[in-house]
Amino acid sequence: MIAPSDPQLTxxxxxxxxxxxxxxxNGPVGATALPAPPQSTxxxxxxxxxxxxxxxxxxxxxxxxxxxxxxxxxxxFSVLFLSIFLEAAPFLLLGTLVSGVIDTFIQPEQITRWVPxxxxxxxxxxxxxxxxxxVCECGVVPVVRRLSAKGLPRAVGVTxxxxxxxxxxxxxxxxxxxxxxxxxxxxxxxxxAFVALTTGLVFRLVERRAARTGLAPATLVPVLxxxxxxxxxxxxxxxxAYALLVAGSEFFEMGRYLVVGASLAAGLQTVxxxxxxxxxxxxxxxxxxxxQGLAFVLSVxxxxxxxLALAFVGTFxxxxxxxxxxxxxxxxxxSTILFLGTFPRKTVAAxxxxxxxxxxxxxxxxxxxxxx
Amino acid sequence: xxxxxxxxxxxxxxxxxxxxxAVLGSLGLYCGFTVLSGTLSNYTNPEFGWLVLxxxxxxxxxxxxxxxxxxxxxxxxxxxxxxxxxxAALPPTADAPEHHHHGPRWPTLAVVAVPLLLGxxxxxRPLGASAIPQSITSGTSGAVRGSLAGRTNSPSVxxxxxxxxxxxxxxxxxxxxxxxxxxxxAYLSGWPVNVIGFVARSPNLPAHSFVVARWVMIxxxxxxxxxxLLVQDFPADDxxxxxxxxxxxxxxxxxxxxxxxxxxxxxxxDPHVGEPRNPYLLPFNPW
Numbered sequence: 001m002i003a004p005s006d007p008q009l010t011x012x013x014x015x016x017x018x019x020x021x022x023x024x025x026n027g028p029v030g031a032t033a034l035p036a037p038p039q040s041t042x043x044x045x046x047x048x049x050x051x052x053x054x055x056x057x058x059x060x061x062x063x064x065x066x067x068x069x070x071x072x073x074x075x076x077f078s079v080l081f082l083s084i085f086l087e088a089a090p091f092l093l094l095g096t097l098v099s100g101v102i103d104t105f106i107q108p109e110q111i112t113r114w115v116p117x118x119x120x121x122x123x124x125x126x127x128x129x130x131x132x133x134x135v136c137e138c139g140v141v142p143v144v145r146r147l148s149a150k151g152l153p154r155a156v157g158v159t160x161x162x163x164x165x166x167x168x169x170x171x172x173x174x175x176x177x178x179x180x181x182x183x184x185x186x187x188x189x190x191x192x193a194f195v196a197l198t199t200g201l202v203f204r205l206v207e208r209r210a211a212r213t214g215l216a217p218a219t220l221v222p223v224l225x226x227x228x229x230x231x232x233x234x235x236x237x238x239x240x241a242y243a244l245l246v247a248g249s250e251f252f253e254m255g256r257y258l259v260v261g262a263s264l265a266a267g268l269q270t271v272x273x274x275x276x277x278x279x280x281x282x283x284x285x286x287x288x289x290x291x292q293g294l295a296f297v298l299s300v301x302x303x304x305x306x307x308l309a310l311a312f313v314g315t316f317x318x319x320x321x322x323x324x325x326x327x328x329x330x331x332x333x334x335s336t337i338l339f340l341g342t343f344p345r346k347t348v349a350a351x352x353x354x355x356x357x358x359x360x361x362x363x364x365x366x367x368x369x370x371x372x
Numbered sequence: 373x374x375x376x377x378x379x380x381x382x383x384x385x386x387x388x389x390x391x392x393x394a395v396l397g398s399l400g401l402y403c404g405f406t407v408l409s410g411t412l413s414n415y416t417n418p419e420f421g422w423l424v425l426x427x428x429x430x431x432x433x434x435x436x437x438x439x440x441x442x443x444x445x446x447x448x449x450x451x452x453x454x455x456x457x458x459x460a461a462l463p464p465t466a467d468a469p470e471h472h473h474h475g476p477r478w479p480t481l482a483v484v485a486v487p488l489l490l491g492x493x494x495x496x497r498p499l500g501a502s503a504i505p506q507s508i509t510s511g512t513s514g515a516v517r518g519s520l521a522g523r524t525n526s527p528s529v530x531x532x533x534x535x536x537x538x539x540x541x542x543x544x545x546x547x548x549x550x551x552x553x554x555x556x557x558a559y560l561s562g563w564p565v566n567v568i569g570f571v572a573r574s575p576n577l578p579a580h581s582f583v584v585a586r587w588v589m590i591x592x593x594x595x596x597x598x599x600x601l602l603v604q605d606f607p608a609d610d611x612x613x614x615x616x617x618x619x620x621x622x623x624x625x626x627x628x629x630x631x632x633x634x635x636x637x638x639x640x641x642d643p644h645v646g647e648p649r650n651p652y653l654l655p656f657n658p659w
Contacts (some may be wrong), residue, residue: 005556059493072502083415083593088401090427097430105378178656244437248396251434252476256483265594274597275505304420304591307656311590311597340486 047359070130073270078264085259087301088138088334092258093251095139099146100247104239108151115156123200126159127193130167136302137165137335138258142250145342154207159200162355165302166192173324178306184325185317187366191326195358202354257341261334265299268333274298278315284367287320290359295328302329319366327359384504392476393438395485400431402491411496413650416592437606498651499587500614501572508600509574509583538623543586544653546623547599550634557625557632565601565623565636568645571608571615574598580605584619584636589652590659596652618642 002178023194116122133143148154163170166188174183196358277297280290293311299307305328309321316324339348374401406412407421407428416424476484502507525530538560541549546567549555569584577583587593603619604626621638 020528072500074494075497076499076503078490079497079499079593082487082490086406086412086415086424086427087592087594088400089403090423090430093427093430093434095436146447197605241437241440244434244474245441248434248438248441249391249476251396252480252484254390256480259483269501269594273503273505274595275507298594300591300595307590308595310656311588 017256028126060286075268077270080269081262084262084265084299084334087304088136088258088262091301091303092138092142092167092254093247095135095142096247096254097243098133098135098139099142099250100243100245102143102146102150103246104234104243106147106150111147111151115153119155119201119204121199122153122156122359123159123204126156126200127163127167127196129160130164131169134168134170135164136168136171136327137332138254138301138338140164141335141338141342142254146250155200155204158203158351159196161351162199162330163192163196165327167196170303171306175306178310183371184306184322187318187322188325191322191359191362192329194362195326195330195355198358199351199354200202202350220271254338254341257338258334261299261337264337265297265333268297272297278312282316284317284319285364287316288323288363289366291316291320291324291363292327292356292360296332298326298328299332299334304318305329317367317371318362318371321361322366323359326362327355329357330359387476387478387481389437389442392481393435393442395481395488396438397435398430398488399565400428400435402488403431406496410649413652414496414498414593417589417652417654417655418650420591431463441565483625498647499593499598501570501585502613503566504572504583504585504598504600508585509572509577539566541565541567542653542655543567543569543584543587543601544599544655546634548599560634561623561625563623564623565619567601567636568616568618568648569600571611571613571617573613577602578604580607580609582608582611584617587652589654590656593652599653602633602635603638603641604635606641608638608641608643611641611643615643616645616647618645 115125130140133140135143140161143164144152144157148157152160172185172189175188179185185199274294277290277294280286280293295305298308305325309325312321312324336348336352339351343351386447403424407425412418412421412424517579538546538549546564546565549560567584567586569586572585574583581602581604584603585598585602587596588599603621604624606621608617618641619636619637619638620640620642624635624637625632626635627633
């Protein structure tokens with residue numbers, strides 16, 4: 001397995017010498033090409049003690065400053081950042097654990113066996129798989145990453161990636177609790193399924209065109225090289241221990257993007273308040289864009305965003321609220337940063353723009369239709 | 373990807389193998405601490421404390437896994453992978469030609485440790501007056517909308533306040549009542565008011581006025597919205613911003629600027645009420 005913190009996670013185009021080399025087709029990368037072992041730069045004990053003392057002083061001084069001149073913006077940023085992190089961490093951790101288990105126990109041929117060969121049933125499996133892997137937008141990224149490495153078709157992976165944050169029992173329950181059985185609940189699931197399916201189809205079409213021309217565009221190149229299928233399944237005990245190790249590495253890999261995404265979201269919210277965003281506009285078009293912007297900036301977990309949307313009832317139309325409830329779980333600041341750490345930039349652009357356009361168009365149509 | 377040999381000496385400081393374990397363990401302890409100490413209420417709805425406890429347990433489990441790997445790798449190399457029986461399944465990389473597990477690098481570790489650092493360095497406290505939007509601190513958020521509407525049969529305004537009467541309403545419920553358009557100015561005026569909030573000010577407030585404000589949270593501080601009511605004609609100019617106060621008085625609907633505005637005519641202010649156990653208003657019980 002590639003060490004998760006390696007900078008070479010983005011695999012060069014399939015078929016290139018580098019890709020063949022990384023996939024192990026040409027055998028291990030030559031040992032002579034590896035960097036020389038780093039020199040030891042261990043500090044003498046006295047310097048370590050001094051360094052520790054300095055850090056302690058800095059901590060005390062920083063806490064003093066944080067209560068004084070920097071209390072306002074720094075305090076606000078810190079509260080917002082930690083709230084997003086604490087909210088997302090359990091789901092990301094669950095996702096990394098599932099990822100570790102998949103990496104250790106799931107064989108590529110099992111994926112091939114479980115996913116239908118025909119396109120539409122395969123994409124429908126991607127849409128509904130969230131009910132088997134109940135993960136939000138944070139947890140789904142490591143799961144898709146690992147399933148893709150195990151040979152999950154990309155179109156199905158993309159469909160699962162976009163649908164799973166809504167298509168799971170936790171979100172179903174929270175949406176039902178907030179809005180009851182009605183147009184919001186039904187609309188949220190129908191729109192999510194439609195957008196995820198359409199995006200999956202677009203990826204499949206691009207993939208087919210690339211196959212005809214013999215060129216695999218960079219957007220479709222898997223991030224991780226496929227693993228050999230002949231690998232034996234490990235025993236349960238050692239396998240679980242290894243799965244934990246993979247999950248730990250995966251957390252560091254994905255966690256850094258969560259931290260960066262949460263920082264951006266908290267920084268933006270420190271500067272631009274929620275009230276400022278919601279005051280932008282109420283028209284059928286502007287309100288949809290406003291709700292998309294709000295969903296992107298707030299980065300609220302899909303498991304609870306229905307309760308937040310409830311606060312907008314009366315202020316925003318049902319169409320705009322549905323846009324918030326469908327676009328937000330697919331794309332927000334922290335998930336975009338997670339995507340960037342996992343997929344090539346063109347793929348990320350498609351993963352952001354397609355849901356943006358589709359959910360926006362549906363929201364505007366609903367507003368104009370006067371159905372609600 | 374192969375790296376070209378370099379004649380420059382590599383002066384990278386090697387990361388101690390125990391450090392990732394320590395970071396994971398510390399994150400677990402921090403998550404557990406926020407729940408057990410009650411500081412979690414500064415960041416998220418305590419109803420979701422169990423989720424943060426789950427995170428604490430998962431962090432600690434990952435730390436144990438990482439620590440176990442550290443212990444194993446101190447012994448003959450590859451024992452870990454061999455024990456897992458998975459080494460053959462793992463493709464080689466430039467950093468790991470025989471695919472032995474590698475921990476994170478310094479930048480990754482530093483980024484992941486940011487929550488820990490912020491949690492330790494910045495004293496935990498809730499969102500305060502400095503983050504309250506200008507629309508609230510200017511005292512115009514209690515503008516009464518639809519003042520020609522008739523009085524409804526029930527004075528309740530929120531899902532959790534069906535049993536409440538206005539004298540028990542929170543700042544959020546008063547603001548919702550003002551903005552809902554369901555109540556007349558006459559109906560909203562004259563009710564006794566008993567609210568708790570923190571002091572927020574803006575330079576354009578009239579003399580002897582301040583805004584008693586609060587944050588309303590659904591799930592976490594990221595979704596919190598500020599609410600506030602103008603307290604007029606009470607000599608409380610020495611009250612510092614962010615001081616928690618209990619305001620008692622009567623509700624009035626006054627014309628402020630061009631708007632009809634709910635304001636509190638305070639009869640008593642208790643500045644020693646202190647921060648409530650839960651500093652945010654939680655009008656919705658998610659589960």
